[in-house]
Amino acid sequence: MEVQGDIRGDRVRCDHTRAWSALQAHFGQAGRTFDVRDAFAADPGRYAAFSQEAPHVFADLSRNRVDGATEALLFALARECGLEAYRDAMFAGAQVNSTEQRAVLHHLLRNPAVAQEGQAQGASEFIANAERDVEATRSAMLAYAESVRADAQITDIVSIGIGGSGLGPAMVVAALEDIGTPGKRVHFVSNVDGMELGTVLRGLRPQNTLFLVASKTFTTAETMVNAHAAREWFLSLGGSTEADAPLPLARHFAALTTNIEAARAFGITTTFGFWDWVGGRFSLWSAIGLPIAIAIGAEAFGALLAGAHAMDQHFRHAPLERNLPVRLGLLDVWYRNFHGFTSRCIAPYSHGLRRLSAYLQQLEMESNGKGVDWQGRALPYATSPVVWGEPGTNGQHAFFQMIHQGHDVIPVEFIVLRRGGRDLPGHHPRLVANALAQAQALMTGRHCDDGHRHFSGNRPSSVLLLEQLDPASLGALIALYEHRVFVSGMLWGINSFDQWGVELGKQLATNIEPRLASGDVAGLDGATAGLLQRLRAGPVR
Numbered sequence: 001m002e003v004q005g006d007i008r009g010d011r012v013r014c015d016h017t018r019a020w021s022a023l024q025a026h027f028g029q030a031g032r033t034f035d036v037r038d039a040f041a042a043d044p045g046r047y048a049a050f051s052q053e054a055p056h057v058f059a060d061l062s063r064n065r066v067d068g069a070t071e072a073l074l075f076a077l078a079r080e081c082g083l084e085a086y087r088d089a090m091f092a093g094a095q096v097n098s099t100e101q102r103a104v105l106h107h108l109l110r111n112p113a114v115a116q117e118g119q120a121q122g123a124s125e126f127i128a129n130a131e132r133d134v135e136a137t138r139s140a141m142l143a144y145a146e147s148v149r150a151d152a153q154i155t156d157i158v159s160i161g162i163g164g165s166g167l168g169p170a171m172v173v174a175a176l177e178d179i180g181t182p183g184k185r186v187h188f189v190s191n192v193d194g195m196e197l198g199t200v201l202r203g204l205r206p207q208n209t210l211f212l213v214a215s216k217t218f219t220t221a222e223t224m225v226n227a228h229a230a231r232e233w234f235l236s237l238g239g240s241t242e243a244d245a246p247l248p249l250a251r252h253f254a255a256l257t258t259n260i261e262a263a264r265a266f267g268i269t270t271t272f273g274f275w276d277w278v279g280g281r282f283s284l285w286s287a288i289g290l291p292i293a294i295a296i297g298a299e300a301f302g303a304l305l306a307g308a309h310a311m312d313q314h315f316r317h318a319p320l321e322r323n324l325p326v327r328l329g330l331l332d333v334w335y336r337n338f339h340g341f342t343s344r345c346i347a348p349y350s351h352g353l354r355r356l357s358a359y360l361q362q363l364e365m366e367s368n369g370k371g372v373d374w375q376g377r378a379l380p381y382a383t384s385p386v387v388w389g390e391p392g393t394n395g396q397h398a399f400f401q402m403i404h405q406g407h408d409v410i411p412v413e414f415i416v417l418r419r420g421g422r423d424l425p426g427h428h429p430r431l432v433a434n435a436l437a438q439a440q441a442l443m444t445g446r447h448c449d450d451g452h453r454h455f456s457g458n459r460p461s462s463v464l465l466l467e468q469l470d471p472a473s474l475g476a477l478i479a480l481y482e483h484r485v486f487v488s489g490m491l492w493g494i495n496s497f498d499q500w501g502v503e504l505g506k507q508l509a510t511n512i513e514p515r516l517a518s519g520d521v522a523g524l525d526g527a528t529a530g531l532l533q534r535l536r537a538g539p540v541r
């Protein structure tokens, strides 16, 4: 298929720029000793200058260790690296996933123009074809979702998928459970540990269950093992592979995949496709989002897409200085490579967002946890921070001790909703007060001569404020994170869209599994051989 040119040659790695050297000097002179409290005292306009409006999201970045001079250098860095041209090239369909020679076009999945106008003006043939495919698949998938919602016989939907084929839908369905369809339970199964699927199946009846097998490749070992086990369960309880039988497999299984042939070979006739230009961790907007569409309906799914599209437009068109994904991505580089902060804590003050950290771990760490640049050269600097977290206020009673008083500085991202989900009097104000208090405590600290009670302060945090947790806000929030990862990954000179680092372990597991039965330890390292022999002292089954 024809795609736009390969623009790798236009990239400049961050450490090969003048701005990088200038930032190093700036860090030595001012960055290392920067105190946010002094910055507020010196600049009454600081809150406004470091606030950023974006679609559905308002960000307060004022409690970070940056000032105008720092940001000016970071914007210069972005420009020298060629961020704007690279961003535009991604949107135009260039093969920014260079190690797999693939375009990166998940944004097309949420572009309403694809449905309204068909082919965009001036789009390449490749993009025009992709847009047609998107529209056809989206209509079919949403019609199917509505038919499942209207089907009173189906009470339980079991989505089997892992990584990008599980985390996004599971996170979104949890976040939007308030608008979930009554009478439909959506379950997610990822782990190859039979405890997970077994526990879900225990409460189900085959005639009331729809299985969705979600796998981009339709080869992922965990998903295939679980899908085959689900199939066995279904057939053992009266299901049949015959189309005209009373309980046909074809009616109770659907597949979401780029590998339609493999799904058909499995016996699944209802399939919804997507394409190699949708990375797994960017795929919840595609057919992989079918469990979401069943849970919340086609209209709300459309609102999720529209929120993400609004953020796409902001990222494409806002000047760098007022561009929220850009400002956050640059902050990530500043913290990781100059301050040397190794992790970032995600603290959503929202029970609905309880799976957000897990989702972001894949999005950020699988995208940017790389050690070589796009040409395969070893990088002399760190890339992705560790991303972790738990919803507030739970985290406060667990690990916030370390964030307030531990040796490491850990920037925190507070996610706060103006309006809470359920109207239980008093809960939401208390939740919000806690988020604001934590951010305040981290920054201001509190002097005490007793070292145990001393809070050093000057601990950075950001606040992302949403009106409420609705589909549009959630779509915008997720797209914000996607683009932020693009920005920092671009500056670091890495390919944010491959994941070669997951391959070796998969291959070794394939080699080890038969050895658990045979006991053959030939050629294994001492530790693996020792553990294998110990495990064989009793049956592993």
Ligand SMILES: O=P(O)(O)OC[C@H]1O[C@H](O)[C@H](O)[C@@H](O)[C@@H]1O
Residues within 6 Å of the ligand: 162, 163, 164, 165, 214, 215, 216, 217, 218, 219, 220, 223, 280, 281, 366, 499, 502
């Ligand atoms: O959707 P699948 O092909 O089943 O892949 C599921 C997941 O497994 C892979 O190993 C990758 O690490 C992920 O990026 C991917 O999302």
